[in-house]
Amino acid sequence: xxxxxxxxxxxxxxxxxSNAAWWARRNAVVARGVASTxxxxxxxxxxxxxxxxxxxxxxxxxxxxxTLNVGHRHPVVQAAVADQLDKLVHPAFQVLAYPTYIELAxxxxxxxxxxxxxxxVLFSTGAEAVENAIKIARSHSGREGVIAxxxxxxxRTIYTMALTGxxxxxxxxxxxxxxxxxxxxxxxxxHGVSVxxxxxxxxxxxxxxxxxxxxxAILLEPVxxxxxxxxxxxxxxxxxxxxxxxxxIVLIADxxxxxxxxxxxxxxxxxSGVVPDLTTVAxxxxxxxxxxxxxxxxxxxxxxxxxxxxxxxxxNAVACAAALAVLDVIEEEDLLARAEAQGAxxxxxxxxxxxxxxxxxxxxxxxxxxxxxIELMHPGEAHAxxxxxxxxxxxxxxxxxxxxxxxxxxxxxxxxxxxxTAPDVHVDEALDILEASLREAVAGA
Numbered sequence: 001x002x003x004x005x006x007x008x009x010x011x012x013x014x015x016x017x018s019n020a021a022w023w024a025r026r027n028a029v030v031a032r033g034v035a036s037t038x039x040x041x042x043x044x045x046x047x048x049x050x051x052x053x054x055x056x057x058x059x060x061x062x063x064x065x066x067t068l069n070v071g072h073r074h075p076v077v078q079a080a081v082a083d084q085l086d087k088l089v090h091p092a093f094q095v096l097a098y099p100t101y102i103e104l105a106x107x108x109x110x111x112x113x114x115x116x117x118x119x120x121v122l123f124s125t126g127a128e129a130v131e132n133a134i135k136i137a138r139s140h141s142g143r144e145g146v147i148a149x150x151x152x153x154x155x156r157t158i159y160t161m162a163l164t165g166x167x168x169x170x171x172x173x174x175x176x177x178x179x180x181x182x183x184x185x186x187x188x189x190x191h192g193v194s195v196x197x198x199x200x201x202x203x204x205x206x207x208x209x210x211x212x213x214x215x216x217a218i219l220l221e222p223v224x225x226x227x228x229x230x231x232x233x234x235x236x237x238x239x240x241x242x243x244x245x246x247x248x249i250v251l252i253a254d255x256x257x258x259x260x261x262x263x264x265x266x267x268x269x270x271x272s273g274v275v276p277d278l279t280t281v282a283x284x285x286x287x288x289x290x291x292x293x294x295x296x297x298x299x300x301x302x303x304x305x306x307x308x309x310x311x312x313x314x315x316n317a318v319a320c321a322a323a324l325a326v327l328d329v330i331e332e333e334d335l336l337a338r339a340e341a342q343g344a345x346x347x348x349x350x351x352x353x354x355x356x357x358x359x360x361x362x363x364x365x366x367x368x369x370x371x372x373x374i375e376l377m378h379p380g381e382a383h384a385x386x387x388x389x390x391x392x393x394x395x396x397x398x399x400x401x402x403x404x405x406x407x408x409x410x411x412x413x414x415x416x417x418x419x420x421t422a423p424d425v426h427v428d429e430a431l432d433i434l435e436a437s438l439r440e441a442v443a444g445a
Contacts, residue, residue, distance in 0.1 A: 018054055035169075037062075037405065038398055045072035048422035048430075050403065059430040061404040063417035066225070066257040069284035069339075070329045071419035077287045080325035084318045091317070093122070094310045100320035107327055108295045111266055114275045117298040122291065122315030126256035126282035127155025129292035130163065130219070132309055133278045136294060137217035137250035140303035145215040147205060149186040149198070151227025151409040152220065154254055163219060166226065166409060182209050186220070188230050188409070190364045190375055191383065195236045202243065212247035222268035225257035228408035229366060229373035229415050237274035244277070250300060252278045256292070257371075260284040260326065261335040261420055264343065264369030271368065287326050291319035335420045336369075342427055343370040346416055349431045350374050353438070361386060361442060372416035373407065385410035389441055397437040402430055 017025075022041040043053045048071055050058045063069065070077060084100065093101050105120040112118055123129050138144060148154070150165040162177035164170050165186070171177065184201035185193045206212050218240055224230045244251040253276035258268040260281070265271055267279060277300055282292035290313070294301065329335065350365040353374075360379035366372070376393075378384035390406045393414065397404055407415045418430060 019052055022053060038403065040398070040403075047071035047073075048419045048426045056401070058398075058401050058403050059418075059426055059433070061402060061416055061418040061430050061434070063284075063419055064288055065283070065405065066262065066417050067283040067288045068417075069261050069335065069420050070287050070326055071421040072288075074287060074325075074329055074421065076329050076332075077322050077325040080321045081289075081318055084321035088317050090313070092312060093315050094312075098317050100317050100324060101315040104315070104320045104323050105293075105295075107324065108281070108293060111327070112279055112295045113267055113270055114297065118295060119298040119301040120293055120295040121301065121309050122293040122320070123311050124290045124292060124313045124316070124319075125155070126254075126280065126292050127157045127160045128311060128314070129256065129280040129282055129294050130154045130160050130252075130254055131157060133252050133254075133280050133294045133296075134159070134163075134217060134219070135308070136278060136296075136301055136304055137252065139305075139308065140300045141216045141248065141250060143214050143216035144180045145210045146181050147202060147215060147218045148181060148183055149220050149224075149227075150183050151186050151188070151224050151230075152254070153224075153226035154219065154221075180210075186224055186227060186230060187233055187236060188228065190377070191409070195233050195239070198236060199239055212243075212249065215247065215249050217250040217252050218244055219252045219254060221254045221256075221258065222272075223258040223263060223368055223371050226407050228375070228413045229371055231263075231268070231366070231368040231371075232272075234272035234274070237269065237272045241274050250278060251276045252280065254280045256280055256282040258368075261330045261339050262369060262371045262417075264336050264340040266330070266336070268368060268371075285326065286319045286322040289316075289319040289322045291316065291323055329421075333421065338420050339369040342418065342420060342422070343367045343372055345424070345427055346370070346372045346431065349435065353435065359439070359442065361389060362438075367416075370416065370418070370420060373413045375408065375413045377412065385412035387411035389438075389445060390414055392441040392444070393434075393438045396440050397433055400433045400437055402433040402437070404430075404434060 019041050023039050041053045044051050050060045108120045109118040148163045152165040154160045154163040159178050161171050162181045165183050182205045187193050187195050187198050222232050253269050255267050278296035353359040353362045361376045363377035364375040376386045376389045378386050407413050
């Protein structure tokens with residue numbers, strides 16, 4: 001690997017081991033099922049820059065898989081965490097309540113979409129939030145069934161695996177999963193799936209699998225994450241809202257990856273004006289600290305009796321302090337506008353590739369705010385995803401100093417999750433590397 005242009009390196013000290021040495025130690029003791037995308041061992045980071053244990057610099061367009069909208073180690077977040085550490089770490093909210101949990105619940109309730117009374121409950125991981133949202137919907141409705149979407153990712157617990165709409169690698173080794181979950185196709189224009197197809201599939205579930213009177217919730221990501229960064233069309237969201245209202249079904253938006261300014265709104269559903277009953281949050285909520293939650297209609301959230309919700313570390317005091325600081329940063333640094341500006345910068349560069357006959361592999365450029373992706377296909381072939389080209393592009397980009405992730409039902413998309421706080425000079429440098437890497441990969445294909 002070589003560092004990116006303009007990078008700085010520092011010679012390894014005697015106590016520093018190489019990436020390879022650390023990787024060998026990792027493989028000797030870490031479970032095989034925990035995959036790391038790159039054989040790079042991170043040592044330190046600042047905003048959108050990251051250095052490995054050998055001193056090589058990288059630009060981070062993965063953002064901790066969407067956890068770092070305010071960047072690595074934002075000073076406002078760091079200060080809030082340090083201050084909270086001096087006061088209180090973890091009395092467990094289910095034993096003793098504390099201010100940061102209550103203050104964060106107040107902020108989430110005030111900011112979540114919906115002109116109605118709302119309440120919030122906090123957990124540690126996105127999967128916990130999703131699973132508890134389903135528990136809440138079941139308790140409220142007295143029903144069990146859930147309709148979810150193909151391509152969606154909702155977690156790796158046994159139940160959230162059942163909700164996740166992708167088999168490999170998430171469901172392959174675990175046998176039968178919980179029942180009562182039905183998947184319908186998510187609209188994906190490049191793959192010939194329309195809003196009408198999705199709505200027709202829901203009606204078919206009602207007809208042949210589970211009547212609407214037995215469905216507790218319809219669950220979707222406002223923007224598919226692992227599934228390819230497809231934004232849910234507003235007409236789909238409006239139709240789902242109408243269906244849920246008609247049949248007494250709880251509409252749940254899984255905003256774990258799309259939340260907290262990534263799309264140019266605090267919550268991605270705000271683009272459509274459609275208000276879900278419940279919204280799950282995590283990832284960038286606390287700038288990398290483990291924190292998640294469910295926020296939504298008070299009458300629905302309160303359907304669960306005392307003791308039915310919680311978790312030992314749910315709403316940890318330090319993580320809540322970080323989240324309060326994140327919300328401050330989003331407002332004070334106008335990250336909603338910065339998300340739109342960064343996304344427009346990405347789109348402009350990638351549209352130029354589409355116009356280049358040598359880059360006919362770029363079949364689609366899409367974004368909602370700065371939740372951006374390009375999709376690669378074999379040119380001239382009908383529905384021919386090209387995941388190998390994505391893999392090769394990522395490998396070359398790493399050599400040039402850029403960390404970027406793949407996504408998509410077919411693994412043929414490159415997604416962009418660079419911190420919204422990244423300066424334009426770093427955004428442009430990362431885009432230069434991405435373009436150069438893709439051109440090199442195409443030339444060698």
